[in-house]
Amino acid sequence: MNIQTHTQAASLLILRLFVAYEFWEAGVEKWRGQNWFADIQQKFPFPFNLLPADLNWQLATYAELLLPIALVIGLASRLSAIALTILTLVAWYAVHAGLGYNIGNGGYKMAVIYLVVLTPIILQGGGAWSLDSLLKQKFKWAKFF
Template sequence: MTTRNNPTMTSVALLVLRVVLGFILAAHGWQKFFQYTLDGATASFEQMGVPLASVVAPAVATLELAGGIALVLGVLTRVAAALLAVEMLGALFLVHLSSGIFVDNGGYELVAILAAAAAALVLAGPGAYSVDRFLFARKAAVAVPSV
């Protein structure tokens, strides 16, 4: 079976990417809410030098949890992925860059690959196996006048 220019395989690949990325980000958001708590996440952000930590920490926790779930479902995929990519780039430049690449030293490898995966979804879209495709494909089909 050839995978080259195969729309089904492309949609399956995008589904895998969306679900794994979304699960990881939702888990990080969940962790900030329920394991660290928002107060703990805020204190951690302050310690790392994140500006306006009391605003940024809850926003990041919410974005990761809700955005991760949105990616898993394929709902507003490009919007959620764009916001998450920007967030990961912020984490890369504000916190992780000075520690080098490796995550065991506090480096940027994880946030870099998460940003790249989110950017790929912004560019490629959600694929056929998504709520977005179901909603927007139906609207597009209805909007096309029949002759």
């Protein structure tokens, strides 16, 4: 690998680790906390507003616990980043949209940061320092990763 490949791999790894930590932390909070989704269920965008609040809570919790692990090891990085993007957009819409940009007011600033961090992972994948890269080298069907 040349220096540019190492630089890109390091950059994507840093983004993966940062966003994985942030979502993992949120997942642990949900795991240990009370389900408050029933209070905002009517604010969820379609089709999530059709699902029971308990199911949405479980989907969010497990997504925030499992997808960060996939990002850390670089497995299905693009798919994980897409799923976390959807989760972030739902949270922005249902929780943060009407509260402005400021984090202190419960605003959407962190949602924007997460979306910015997830975008390069969606566009480029996990990078050379990922399990995706190893799978691409070994299996032709893994080109999407």
